[in-house]
Amino acid sequence: MKDSLIRVGITQGDINGVGYEVVLKVLEDSRILELFTPIVYGSAKIALFYRKQLGLQPIPFNIIRNADDARDGVVNIVNVVGEEVQAVPGEATVEAGRAAYAALQAAVADNNDEKIDVIVTAPINKNTIQGEGFHFAGHTEYLAAAFKGEPLMILASDKMRVALVTTHLPVKEVSGKITKESIVEKLQIFNDSLIRDYGIVKPRIAVLALNPHAGDNGLLGTEERDVIVPAIEQAYGEKISCFGPYAADGFFGASMYEKFDGVLAMYHDQGLAPFKALAMDSGVNFTAGLSAIRTSPDHGTGYDIAGKGEASEASMREAIYAAIDIFRNRESHEERTANPLRRQYFDKSKDNVVLDFSKDD
Numbered sequence: 001m002k003d004s005l006i007r008v009g010i011t012q013g014d015i016n017g018v019g020y021e022v023v024l025k026v027l028e029d030s031r032i033l034e035l036f037t038p039i040v041y042g043s044a045k046i047a048l049f050y051r052k053q054l055g056l057q058p059i060p061f062n063i064i065r066n067a068d069d070a071r072d073g074v075v076n077i078v079n080v081v082g083e084e085v086q087a088v089p090g091e092a093t094v095e096a097g098r099a100a101y102a103a104l105q106a107a108v109a110d111n112n113d114e115k116i117d118v119i120v121t122a123p124i125n126k127n128t129i130q131g132e133g134f135h136f137a138g139h140t141e142y143l144a145a146a147f148k149g150e151p152l153m154i155l156a157s158d159k160m161r162v163a164l165v166t167t168h169l170p171v172k173e174v175s176g177k178i179t180k181e182s183i184v185e186k187l188q189i190f191n192d193s194l195i196r197d198y199g200i201v202k203p204r205i206a207v208l209a210l211n212p213h214a215g216d217n218g219l220l221g222t223e224e225r226d227v228i229v230p231a232i233e234q235a236y237g238e239k240i241s242c243f244g245p246y247a248a249d250g251f252f253g254a255s256m257y258e259k260f261d262g263v264l265a266m267y268h269d270q271g272l273a274p275f276k277a278l279a280m281d282s283g284v285n286f287t288a289g290l291s292a293i294r295t296s297p298d299h300g301t302g303y304d305i306a307g308k309g310e311a312s313e314a315s316m317r318e319a320i321y322a323a324i325d326i327f328r329n330r331e332s333h334e335e336r337t338a339n340p341l342r343r344q345y346f347d348k349s350k351d352n353v354v355l356d357f358s359k360d361d
Contacts, residue, residue, distance in 0.1 A: 006117045012040065022315070036320070047061065080103050162275045285297070
């Protein structure tokens with residue numbers, strides 16, 4: 001287990017949104033520095049601008065050039081943008097997009113070099129961040145290209161965990177992406193994450209239908225009969241405790257999510273709309289299935305309230321806590337499963353138990 005404080009890399013996100021506000025509100029309580037070492041990838045100048053703009057408490061910034069120089073007990077800031085970059089609260093600008101990408105790129109590099117343990121990302125504008133080096137639909141897709149593994153978007157709170165088969169797609173394209181193979185793959189990743197990242201021994205997963213009333217026996221669509229049910233049957237045969245498909249409206253309306261450890265939704269708004277209605281302030285976006293740990297608050301840039309002091313920091317705080325918990329859960333899981341018992345079998349001719357030494361340690 002890691003003895004020193006966990007190093008949490010926090011990216012600034014869109015400098016014209018509420019990113020700095022929620023980060024600074026979390027970090028102004030110095031007691032939180034006893035739990036982890038924050039390394040903010042952004043701009044000390046812009047951080048100071050927002051601290052003054054919002055009238056927040058002074059924060060002891062340690063301005064560094066590299067994460068190697070980070071110190072415990074203070075808020076470390078790695079300057080990744082030039083002094084000429086200006087924050088314009090509430091405005092969507094190309095300059096802000098470039099600054100967001102610079103922070104994300106630096107944090108990913110340091111994570112790969114093991115200079116930080118986890119990444120927590122402040123919200124970005126998916127349009128303005130587009131440019132050289134970033135041609136992705138969002139954080140999830142970018143991180144999938146940067147790290148090993150297959151990504152799975154999970155929205156988690158103390159009420160429920162919702163994962164998605166498809167993420168940032170136009171609705172008209174969703175049905176074509178819902179295949180037996182994709183559902184089984186997502187169920188496998190989800191099940192593994194619930195065990196490894198959340199410490200659940202035998203997860204129970206609910207699978208939502210795609211069509212209203214779960215297709216009504218083919219009257220309102222055949223995806224349930226032809227794709228989703230066969231996928232559930234295959235995954236169940238692989239010892240994944242998954243059930244469904246459930247019509248989404250009745251499932252959430254009857255609070256059936258309380259009976260499961262996770263819910264697999266077919267598309268973005270099917271899962272995220274009810275999730276955010278129930279857990280907007282406390283929800284966390286976690287990218288499961290990757291070699292790296294990345295979380296973020298479950299809200300966007302909030303241009304309409306940027307720089308006004310109205311943004312809640314609760315989701316950002318929960319995102320940091322979640323990243324730390326997942327890091328510790330993974331360490332614990334790896335320790336528990338590092339040296340499994342060797343296989344034993346009976347040698348009938350000798351009437352005793354013989355160890356199988358066919359595999360090296």
